[in-house]
Amino acid sequence: EAQVTQNPRYLITVTGKKLTVTCSQNMNHEYMSWYRQDPGLGLRQIYYSMNVEVTDKGDVPEGYKVSRKEKRNFPLILESPSPNQTSLYFCASSPTPRSAKETQYFGPGTRLLVL
Amino acid sequence: AQSVTQLDSHVSVSEGTPVLLRCNYSSSYSPSLFWYVQHPNKGLQLLLKYTSAATLVKGINGFEAEFKKSETSFHLTKPSAHMSDAAEYFCVVSVPGRRALTFGSGTRLQVQP
Numbered sequence: 001e002a003q004v005t006q007n008p009r010y011l012i013t014v015t016g017k018k019l020t021v022t023c024s025q026n027m028n029h030e031y032m033s034w035y036r037q038d039p040g041l042g043l044r045q046i047y048y049s050m051n052v053e054v055t056d057k058g059d060v061p062e063g064y065k066v067s068r069k070e071k072r073n074f075p076l077i078l079e080s081p082s083p084n085q086t087s088l089y090f091c092a093s094s095p096t097p098r099s100a101k102e103t104q105y106f107g108p109g110t111r112l113l114v115l
Numbered sequence: 116a117q118s119v120t121q122l123d124s125h126v127s128v129s130e131g132t133p134v135l136l137r138c139n140y141s142s143s144y145s146p147s148l149f150w151y152v153q154h155p156n157k158g159l160q161l162l163l164k165y166t167s168a169a170t171l172v173k174g175i176n177g178f179e180a181e182f183k184k185s186e187t188s189f190h191l192t193k194p195s196a197h198m199s200d201a202a203e204y205f206c207v208v209s210v211p212g213r214r215a216l217t218f219g220s221g222t223r224l225q226v227q228p
Binding site: 004033035041042043044048058059090092101104106107108109 | 124147149156157158159160161164166205209215216218219220221
């Protein structure tokens with residue numbers, strides 16, 4: 001089944017403890033992206049990647065890192081999480097950077113609570 | 116800069132009655148506009164998209180939206196609500212040259228039996 005998977009789905013952590021949220025897609029998509037969803041703000045893009053080893057900042061990149069060593073994986077790294085990073089995180093992918101402006105396929109989301 | 120404004124954060128309708136979710140956009144360019152739906156504990160799914168072809172766009176599950184340039188609106192409608200339509204709906208804009216989709220703040224649709 002074609003899908004975007006994220007792990008973990010739920011995570012509770014403490015301030016300053018490094019964590020990684022994984023994202024994987026099995027559709028051979030070039031484009032991948034991370035969003036955070038907060039009440040009343042919709043989804044905001046954190047980072048995106050147009051292909052392997054090509055990443056760039058979105059609208060809210062502060063406090064996050066990403067890497068794209070393989071086409072299928074796009075992990076989101078929080079080196080020192082803070083409470084304001086408590087949010088619902090979505091990974092998304094699209095066949096190409098051009099198609100990403102029309103259709104993106106979203107993972108199920110990761111709910112993160114930073115105490 | 117482009118943006119979208121969803122005029123209602125919550126909409127409640129009775130099953131079988133029409134649905135109207137409102138969205139206004141602002142863009143310096145000819146935008147592409149989308150509606151995404153998010154069911155509880157699920158990721159987002161594309162409902163429909165407008166990309167400068169027909170102004171009335173039909174999507175999945177009986178939803179449709181009309182692009183009105185004079186009103187800068189892209190409202191989502193459905194003639195008859197079903198319980199399974201209860202979800203959060205996002206209006207989204209994309210413009211040439213910008214790297215990301217811009218999401219509205221979302222409208223939560225409740226469907227009462």
